Every structure is written in structure tokens, then in C-alpha cells.
Amino acid sequence: MSKPSPTTRPRLTTLVTVGVSATVLLTVLSLLILVDHFALNYARREAQQRLQQLSWQMRDALNGAVRRATGDVQLLGSLPSVRAARTPAEVRQALESLQKTFPDYAWIGLVNPQGKVVAGTQGELEGADVSGRPWFRQGRRALYAGEAASAAPAGQKLPVGAEP
Numbered sequence: 001m002s003k004p005s006p007t008t009r010p011r012l013t014t015l016v017t018v019g020v021s022a023t024v025l026l027t028v029l030s031l032l033i034l035v036d037h038f039a040l041n042y043a044r045r046e047a048q049q050r051l052q053q054l055s056w057q058m059r060d061a062l063n064g065a066v067r068r069a070t071g072d073v074q075l076l077g078s079l080p081s082v083r084a085a086r087t088p089a090e091v092r093q094a095l096e097s098l099q100k101t102f103p104d105y106a107w108i109g110l111v112n113p114q115g116k117v118v119a120g121t122q123g124e125l126e127g128a129d130v131s132g133r134p135w136f137r138q139g140r141r142a143l144y145a146g147e148a149a150s151a152a153p154a155g156q157k158l159p160v161g162a163e164p
Contacts, residue, residue, distance in 0.1 A: 066145055072102055073143075082110065088126060091119035111136060 076082060081094040095108045099121045102108075109120035115131025130136045138144040 069145065070143060072105075076108070085119075088119040092121065092123065092126075095119060095121050113140075 076095075076098060079094065079098075081097075082091060085091040085094055091110050095110065099105055099108050107121055107124055109125060110118045111130060112118050115129055115133075115136050117125045117128045117130055120126050135144055
């Protein structure tokens with residue numbers, strides 16, 4: 001009887017080594033997949049929370065800006081220099097001095113109840129009929145904040161820098 005050659009049959013130590021190596025490899029791969037899954041979920045939750053916080057901050061900033069603009073408009077309407085002005089030039093002068101104080105506004109104007117622009121900074125839109133503009137129609141009913149692009153009547157442009 002001949003003995004089996006060592007090359008045809010793996011030794012027990014080789015089998016154990018291969019088995020342990022395969023087990024370790026499968027365990028490491030499983031852990032990597034598990035860690036990747038948890039890391040992705042964590043990153044997704046963190047991103048959602050940060051976006052939520054950013055949206056709250058943006059909302060608060062916009063609310064503050066609208067609140068300040070509302071106060072500015074109410075102040076403008078109550079100023080004696082605007083109320084006592086008798087000519088469009090006097091109103092324009094008062095509006096332009098206000099625009100220097102509030103440089104965020106591209107254009108400030110005074111419109112009569114019929115929708116005709118009585119006076120505007122730099123003389124823009126003076127005499128124009130804005131009664132069909134959304135900001136005028138809605139502003140007659142209640143305080144209104146809208147797009148600057150809708151401020152100029154069709155065919156007329158707002159001053160440079162007034163684009164949203």
C-alpha cells in the first residue's frame with residue numbers, strides 16, 4: 001500500500017488556516033458593511049438636521065427683513081416731510097434723503113389711490129400708471145411684500161441694481 005502524497009491531500013493545519021482566514025474575512029466584510037450602513041444613516045440625519053436649522057435661520061432672517069421693511073414703510077407714510085410736501089419735487093427730495101438712509105431699497109415712490117406714481121427716487125416711474133401691477137392691487141387691500149421684478153410697469157425698467 002502506498003501512502004498518499006502530501007501534495008494531493010491538504011494538511012489539517014492548512015484547512016484550519018483557510019477556515020479561520022475565511023471566517024475573519026467574512027467577519028471583517030460584515031462589519032464594514034454594517035459600519036457603512038450606520039455611517040450613511042448618521043450622515044443623512046446630520047444633513048437633514050443642518051438643513052432644517054438653516055431653513056429656520058433663513059426664515060427668521062426673512063421675517064426680520066420683512067418686519068424692518070414694514071416699519072420703514074409705516075415710518076415713511078407718517079413722516080411730516082412726506083405728508084406736508086406739496087409738489088412732486090418736494091416728495092422726491094424727501095424720498096431720496098430716505099433712500100440714502102435706507103440704501104437697501106432700489107426705488108422708493110409715492111403712488112396716489114388711482115395708481116399714478118406721484119414721485120419716485122431719481123424721478124423713476126413718475127407719472128406712470130401702476131394700477132395694474134400686483135404690488136399696487138394687493139397693497140390697496142393690505143400690507144404686501146412681493147417681487148421687485150413686478151414693480152416696473154411693462155416696458156419700463158427699474159433702476160440699476162433693483163433686479164432680484
